Amino acid sequence: MRVLVTGCAGFIGSRVAALLVEQGHEVLGIDNLSDAYDVRMKHWRVENLLAPNVIDWVNGDITDRVAVESLFGDFVPDAVINLAARAGVRQSIDDPWVYYETNVTGTLNLLEACREAGVSRFLQASTSSVYGDNEMPFFEDDLIDTLRSPYAASKKASEDLCQLYRNLFDFDITVFRFFTVYGPSGRPDMSVFRFVKWIAEGEPVQLNGDGTQRRDFTHVDDVARGVVAALDRRPGYETINLGSDNPVEINEIIGEIEAVLGMTATIERHPFPSTDVNATWANISRARELLGWEPRVLLKDGISSAVEWYLENREWAKDIEL
Numbered sequence: 001m002r003v004l005v006t007g008c009a010g011f012i013g014s015r016v017a018a019l020l021v022e023q024g025h026e027v028l029g030i031d032n033l034s035d036a037y038d039v040r041m042k043h044w045r046v047e048n049l050l051a052p053n054v055i056d057w058v059n060g061d062i063t064d065r066v067a068v069e070s071l072f073g074d075f076v077p078d079a080v081i082n083l084a085a086r087a088g089v090r091q092s093i094d095d096p097w098v099y100y101e102t103n104v105t106g107t108l109n110l111l112e113a114c115r116e117a118g119v120s121r122f123l124q125a126s127t128s129s130v131y132g133d134n135e136m137p138f139f140e141d142d143l144i145d146t147l148r149s150p151y152a153a154s155k156k157a158s159e160d161l162c163q164l165y166r167n168l169f170d171f172d173i174t175v176f177r178f179f180t181v182y183g184p185s186g187r188p189d190m191s192v193f194r195f196v197k198w199i200a201e202g203e204p205v206q207l208n209g210d211g212t213q214r215r216d217f218t219h220v221d222d223v224a225r226g227v228v229a230a231l232d233r234r235p236g237y238e239t240i241n242l243g244s245d246n247p248v249e250i251n252e253i254i255g256e257i258e259a260v261l262g263m264t265a266t267i268e269r270h271p272f273p274s275t276d277v278n279a280t281w282a283n284i285s286r287a288r289e290l291l292g293w294e295p296r297v298l299l300k301d302g303i304s305s306a307v308e309w310y311l312e313n314r315e316w317a318k319d320i321e322l
Contacts, residue, residue: 002026004077007084008057014045015224021053028075029057037188038320062106072113079121089149089275096150103154111165120171128179128280130156136281140239149275166237174230179243179282183220184309188320196310205265209272211251214279216243219297229291243282244295256303
């Protein structure tokens, strides 16, 4: 199958692209190498995940409608996996415009290009942030009416666009709601990378809240498997949670990192942001039923993989801006 993967130099996108090639698919990627976080991380993924798998990719932006149309003219895919996104809850308060440009306008550009090219299979990345203050665990059919950030609102808007294109143009669309993805070469703006760097370098851990807040941490390899497992489906329209179904306190994550490094963290506590929720928890029964998917990476092993990656790349990773 010919597959277009957007955000191919991203944390999840690079893993999905590599796994697709491993399974025999023809892949073309697109990524704008944005500076939303230190671009050296994206260059590392290009050199170590895309290049070894001989994955062709284009330096381009899905918010550029002309560029997207041109891409489809050169490579007409059988399916599109849209993993390009501007992510981050708190950052979206400062610049909501860029979140809507990428997450909404970018998705619209891709859907329109698919419609014009006759491509009806579309897989869309969304986020657990859309659940807001819902009761846990979160089910895919929950009412979404407690959004807490422009980021969450932009991802929900992209979901709505996908459902519209299903209804109007008979697309087959799978929307994935990802839960706190972590692992090797993880995003520097997320907690696991930050905690590893701070503890390894003997710097104080900047902790928002008392650490009892819980997150449904999900390893990036498990997420990539879940996305690829849905590629051949013709579902009409479906939403699927990809999480661990095992919420863990932030304090426990810090403890796991301390154990792997053999170091003790110094913690500086700060107020808990009003944009954040106290906990996330994915009900993953739908992923089990429809995809035969289960998270395989145990938290202890996943944290070890993130720490080991950092230590192997410490010479430059220690200078990454957080």
